[in-house]
Amino acid sequence: MPTDAAIELRGVRKTFGAQVAVEGLDLTIPRGALYGFIGPNGAGKTTSIRMIMSILMPDSGDLRVLGNRSALEAKDRIGYLPEERGTYRKMKVGAYLSYIARLKGVAEKGLAARIAELLARVGLPGVEGKKSEELSKGMLQKVQFVAAIVHSPDLLILDEPFSGLDPVSSRLLRELILAEHARGATILFSTHVMPHAEDLCDHVVMIHRGRKVLDEPLAGIRRRYVPRAIRFEPLASDADVARVRALAEVESCQPVEGGYEVLLRDGSDAGRAVHSIAGALPVARIELKRHRLEDVFVQLVAEGGSLTDTESLHAELGGGADAGSVAA
Amino acid sequence: MIKIWQIAVREFVATVFTRAFIIGLLVFPMMLGVFFLVAPRLFADRAYNIEGDLAIVDPTGKIAGDLETAIASNANGAAVGDALRRAGAPAQAAELAQALATPPKLTVVERPPGGDLEQEKAWLRVTDAKPPHLALAVIHPNAVTPRAGETELGSYDLYVPPKQDQRVESAVKESLRDALVAARMREHGLDRAVIKDLTTVPPVRSVTVTQDAERGTVGGAGIIVPIAFMLLLFMGVMGSGGGLLTTTVEEKSSRVIEVLLSAVSPMQLMAGKLLGHMAISLLMMSIYLALGLAGLSTFALFGLFDISLIGYLFVFYLIGFLTIGSLMMAAGAAVNDMREAQSLMMPLTLSLSAIWFVFVPITRDPNSTLAVVLTYVPPLGPFVTLLRLASTSPPPTWQVLLSIAVGFVEIVGAVWFSAKVFKIGLLMFGKPPNLGTLIRWVRAS
Numbered sequence: 156m157p158t159d160a161a162i163e164l165r166g167v168r169k170t171f172g173a174q175v176a177v178e179g180l181d182l183t184i185p186r187g188a189l190y191g192f193i194g195p196n197g198a199g200k201t202t203s204i205r206m207i208m209s210i211l212m213p214d215s216g217d218l219r220v221l222g223n224r225s226a227l228e229a230k231d232r233i234g235y236l237p238e239e240r241g242t243y244r245k246m247k248v249g250a251y252l253s254y255i256a257r258l259k260g261v262a263e264k265g266l267a268a269r270i271a272e273l274l275a276r277v278g279l280p281g282v283e284g285k286k287s288e289e290l291s292k293g294m295l296q297k298v299q300f301v302a303a304i305v306h307s308p309d310l311l312i313l314d315e316p317f318s319g320l321d322p323v324s325s326r327l328l329r330e331l332i333l334a335e336h337a338r339g340a341t342i343l344f345s346t347h348v349m350p351h352a353e354d355l356c357d358h359v360v361m362i363h364r365g366r367k368v369l370d371e372p373l374a375g376i377r378r379r380y381v382p383r384a385i386r387f388e389p390l391a392s393d394a395d396v397a398r399v400r401a402l403a404e405v406e407s408c409q410p411v412e413g414g415y416e417v418l419l420r421d422g423s424d425a426g427r428a429v430h431s432i433a434g435a436l437p438v439a440r441i442e443l444k445r446h447r448l449e450d451v452f453v454q455l456v457a458e459g460g461s462l463t464d465t466e467s468l469h470a471e472l473g474g475g476a477d478a479g480s481v482a483a
Numbered sequence: 484m485i486k487i488w489q490i491a492v493r494e495f496v497a498t499v500f501t502r503a504f505i506i507g508l509l510v511f512p513m514m515l516g517v518f519f520l521v522a523p524r525l526f527a528d529r530a531y532n533i534e535g536d537l538a539i540v541d542p543t544g545k546i547a548g549d550l551e552t553a554i555a556s557n558a559n560g561a562a563v564g565d566a567l568r569r570a571g572a573p574a575q576a577a578e579l580a581q582a583l584a585t586p587p588k589l590t591v592v593e594r595p596p597g598g599d600l601e602q603e604k605a606w607l608r609v610t611d612a613k614p615p616h617l618a619l620a621v622i623h624p625n626a627v628t629p630r631a632g633e634t635e636l637g638s639y640d641l642y643v644p645p646k647q648d649q650r651v652e653s654a655v656k657e658s659l660r661d662a663l664v665a666a667r668m669r670e671h672g673l674d675r676a677v678i679k680d681l682t683t684v685p686p687v688r689s690v691t692v693t694q695d696a697e698r699g700t701v702g703g704a705g706i707i708v709p710i711a712f713m714l715l716l717f718m719g720v721m722g723s724g725g726g727l728l729t730t731t732v733e734e735k736s737s738r739v740i741e742v743l744l745s746a747v748s749p750m751q752l753m754a755g756k757l758l759g760h761m762a763i764s765l766l767m768m769s770i771y772l773a774l775g776l777a778g779l780s781t782f783a784l785f786g787l788f789d790i791s792l793i794g795y796l797f798v799f800y801l802i803g804f805l806t807i808g809s810l811m812m813a814a815g816a817a818v819n820d821m822r823e824a825q826s827l828m829m830p831l832t833l834s835l836s837a838i839w840f841v842f843v844p845i846t847r848d849p850n851s852t853l854a855v856v857l858t859y860v861p862p863l864g865p866f867v868t869l870l871r872l873a874s875t876s877p878p879p880t881w882q883v884l885l886s887i888a889v890g891f892v893e894i895v896g897a898v899w900f901s902a903k904v905f906k907i908g909l910l911m912f913g914k915p916p917n918l919g920t921l922i923r924w925v926r927a928s
Contacts, residue, residue, distance in 0.1 A: 210744045210910065227748050235745035241738030246497070257489050258746035302742060 160219070161186045161310050161341035162207055167216030169202050169365075176202040178365045180216070184343055184358075186309075189336045191352030191373075192345040194362040200345040201238050203362070204314050207343075208235055221310055231260035234308035234340075238315045240299045242287040248274070248298055249283030252305055259306035273301045278327060293324050300328065304335055311335055313344035317351050329355060383421075384444040385429060388414035390437040398435040404428040416444065486747045490755025495762050498726060508767060511718070512774065533587035533654050535617035538606060542596035542624045545666045546659075553661035554589045554654075587654045590614065607644045618643045618655045627666045636667065709846050709873035711775060712796055715768055716869055717838070720803035723764035724811040727756060731815025732824055740909050749906040757808055764804065768796075795872050795883075799865035802890030806862055806897040807831070813901035813921075817908035823915040831862065838866045849874035858886045861893045900925055 162184040169177040177199040184190050192200050205211040206218065209226040221229040242251050252270045257263070267283075274282055277297040287295060296319065303311065313332070317325050332355065336342050346352055352359055359376065361369035369376070389396070396415060400408045404423035408415050419428050425443055433441055498504055537554075541547050594603055600621065607616050623637030624630075639659060643652055668675050734740045743752055772793065810831060818824045825832075841863075845854040849871040857867040858878065868886040871878045907924040908916070916924070 205910070208745055209748075210741065230746055233745065235742070237738075237741035237745065239738040239741055241740075241742070243497070243734075243739055244737060254489070254493055255742065255746060258486055258743070299742070 159186065159222070160184055161188070161221055162343065163217075163219045164203075164207070165217040167203070167206060167213045167218060169199075169206060169211065169213050175365050177206070177213075180362075180365075180367055182360060182367070182370070184341060186341050187336075187339060189332075189342045189355065189357050190344070191356035191359045192343055192362065193347065193349055193352045193359060194345075195347050198347075198362045199365040200347075200362055201314055202365075204312055204343075204345060207312065208233070229310075231306065232309045234303040234306065234311040236300055236303040236311075236313045236316055238318070238345075240296070242295060242298065242302075244288040245286055247284055247286055248279075248290070251287065252283075252298070252302055255302045256305040259308075261306045270301070270305065273305060274298075277301055277331065292319060293321060296320060297324070297327075300331065304331075307338070308340060310341045310343070313342070315346055316344055317346065317348065325351075383419050383423075383425070385417045385419065385425065385432060385441065386411070386414060386444050387417065387432055387441040388439045390439045394436045396436070399432055402428070402431050402435060404431060414440070486751050487755040487758060490747065490752060491758035491762065494730065494756055494759025497730075498760075498763050499766065504763075508770065511771065533589065533617075533651050535589065535615040535651070536592045536612070537589045537617055537655055537658075538592045538594050538603065538619040540594045540596050540598070540600075540603060540619070540621045543622055543627045543666070545627050545670070546622050546662050547591060547593050549662035549665040550591050550658055553658040553665065554587055554591070556661070587658075588614075589617065589655070589658065594619075604642055607642055610644070616644065617647070617651055620655070620659055626663060627670050639663070706846055708792075709849075709870045710842065712792060712873040713838070713842060713866055713870045715771055715775075716796060716800055716803060716866060717835075718771075719764040719768045719800050720807050720865075721835070722767060723760040723804055724807040726760050726763060727808050728811040728815045728824055728828070729821070730756065730760075731812050732818060732821055735816060735818075735909060736820060744909065749909060750902060753809070753812060753902060753905050756812060757805070760808060761804055764800075768800065772796075792869075792873055795869060798887060799869045799890070802887070802894060803862070803865040805894045806890075807835070809894075809898045809901035813904035813908065816905040817911065817916050817921060817924075819912060819915060827915065827917075835862055835866075838863055841867070842870060845870050846874060849876045850878060854878075855882065858882055859889050861889070864889055864893070 160183045162182065164180050164182040167177060167180040167182075168175070180199075180203060182203075192203070194200055202211065206213050207220060207226060209220075209230075218225070220226040221232055223229045226233060242248075246254075249267070249270060252274075253266055256266055256270070261269075270283060271280070274280060277300065279294055279297055282290065282294070282298075287298070290298065300316070303313070311332075316328060316332070320328060332342060332344065344352075344355070353373065356373055358372045359369065360367060387399075396408060396410075399405060399415070399417065404419050404427065405417050406420045407418045409418075417428070417432065419425060429441055429443065432438065537550075539547055539550060603619055603621075607619055609616055619642040621640040621642070623639055625633070625635075625637035626639060627636070629636055641652075641655070641659075643655075665675060668678070734743065747755070811828065814824050814827045818827055841853065841857060844851065845857070845867060848854065854867060854871055855878070857863050858871065860867075864886050868878070868883060872883065903925040904921050907927065908921075
């Protein structure tokens with residue numbers, strides 16, 4: 156399986172006793188790409204990542220990381236932020252980062268300055284002398300991210316990097332991930348919160364119950380899942396919505412919170428429909444309602460016949476309060 | 484190899500440069516100091532005032548008079564003698580002690596012979612008597628001269644009240660014994676003072692003749708040296724084994740383990756931790772050994788042990804440490820917290836503690852069947868072999884070599900098993916595993 160890809164998996168399978176965690180996973184991540192690995196909790200994301208990292212060994216299948224048959228041969232070139240992350244409580248931050256960096260093959264010379272610079276970049280200047288137990292959870296997560304990038308890795312794997320972060324820290328982390336990507340690092344990050352992936356990735360891999368259900372560029376997904384719905388808010392509260400329902404492109408028009416949602420007939424042009432609706436009655440706001448990744452995911456899973464509880468899956472993938480949405 | 488070294492250095496630094504380690508290092512010598520200096524003072528018999536009535540029923544009519552003399556001469560000289568010896572008193576301490584000691588204030592109450600014994604016993608049941616009723620002795624009629632046609636002499640029956648101090652009974656018995664012996668000697672026309680002189684041999688102090696010099700023989704050397712070496716080995720093995728268990732559980736429970744595994748393989752992590760903790764315990768053992776040797780040198784007792792014992796100590800330390808340490812680390816990787824670790828390690832800890840039950844018989848007879856068999860039984864083998872090597876009758880060389888060979892097989896087995904458990908257990912959370920689960924992991928990996 157000679158390849159120039161950063162990560163390549165072919166038919167990878169992993170079981171824990173009778174439970175199949177990952178089944179027949181094929182995956183190719185080109186060098187320099189920014190991939191989102193998404194799926195609900197328990198989908199098999201962390202197991203897949205641990206196999207990529209050679210922390211777990213697959214039962215069967217082939218795997219290559221940065222051109223090597225095992226990540227063990229390239230650990231110094233990989234940065235990893237595990238989902239279950241911690242530090243030595245009594246160890247000072249500087250000593251901890253220095254220890255991890257040295258384990259990753261970073262030379263002692265200039266290491267202290269690099270650590271200081273990275274800590275300043277994550278908004279923690281001068282915490283080198285503090286013990287981990289003195290830091291808040293959010294601060295520790297930043298320290299752990301620094302540990303993942305302190306050796307300027309070629310491949311950065313982040314397992315649920317946004318979990319537990321406040322919105323400001325999330326935004327900072329997003330910028331840092333993009334900076335690593337801009338530096339040339341290949342990035343794979345997993346999340347069960349789809350808006351994070353929509354916001355950050357250029358390619359998405361969806362996994363459900365250990366099986367891959369989607370592997371496509373985000374732009375392609377948006378093209379494939381063309382919007383068929385339009386949301387609008389009439390300027391007048393007593394506007395005659397029947398005029399919209401009478402339009403040829405419109406299949407239905409239902410009141411929703413803050414206005415109406417129009418479902419277009421198959422083959423209708425969404426752009427023309429927007430113009431038609433705006434011509435039928437004055438509107439305060441009108442927009443195409445795009446498919447969100449979670450809608451795509453739920454649709455794919457439903458098509459596969461393995462969906463039992465749509466609402467709870469939506470709730471999980473939407474990420475609750477920290478979820479965002481992509482406006483047209 | 485560099486990564487193994489880096490892990491080892493971190494383990495060493497994180498442990499050694501802490502207050503806890505330094506305090507722990509000082510605790511053992513302090514405990515020894517307490518044992519050797521303070522304990523004799525704490526446990527020494529203090530002068531005990533014995534005061535009360537001793538009733539005697541003497542059908543021979545020859546004991547009571549001697550009993551009062553015996554009580555007066557049986558002063559509790561032992562405690563005073565100890566005090567004098569500690570104060571550096573000369574060899575005549577015993578006589579001095581006898582002179583200084585207070586005799587028991589026992590008042591002999593003679594009861595008529597032939598009375599009702601139950602009535603005499605009722606005298607003992609009077610609990611609020613002043614002075615207290617301490618004992619009732621009923622002398623056998625043949626206690627001084629045998630019955631006609633017999634050669635065997637009688638003795639006496641002793642009755643005491645409940646909850647009486649053992650020292651009271653000892654003093655009573657001692658006095659009665661002296662009185663009986665005095666009466667019998669007089670009956671046979673023997674001079675007790677002459678017999679005492681004839682049967683007394685002053686204590687002799689032996690001199691050990693070595694290759695280079697002569698020195699006074701240290702009586703406890705045959706016990707002290709083996710125990711000291713075994714203690715050193717036990718501390719080295721269990722101290723570092725415990726450290727490996729604790730740090731592995733800490734790394735796993737704090738979830739730092741996965742970060743480490745992204746940088747090193749499980750085998751590198753295990754090797755680094757073993758190396759680091761080996762260095763820690765070697766440092767600790769070296770300090771204690773150096774202190775011990777300095778102590779021996781100070782008291783000119785350096786010749787008490789064979790210098791090759793240090794080499795054997797290192798060899799058996801390696802066997803013990805690599806076996807116990809790797810198993811401890813595997814246990815640390817398999818569990819979620821220290822409580823689970825302790826229960827998983829209970830069989831090993833208990834089997835190791837068996838050494839404290841067998842070291843006395845092995846030290847007394849280093850070539851007994853028990854000693855020879857345990858030489859090859861893991862995990863006690865290294866401890867027993869070192870104990871025997873340090874004794875006055877070391878085992879034959881072939882037994883030592885066989886023990887080392889068994890030890891190396893033990894290491895290979897323990898490290899092989901532990902490596903497999905370590906690799907799988909590190910990322911396993913939830914229900915703590917039992918031995919069956921561990922064996923399944925080993926088969927699966």
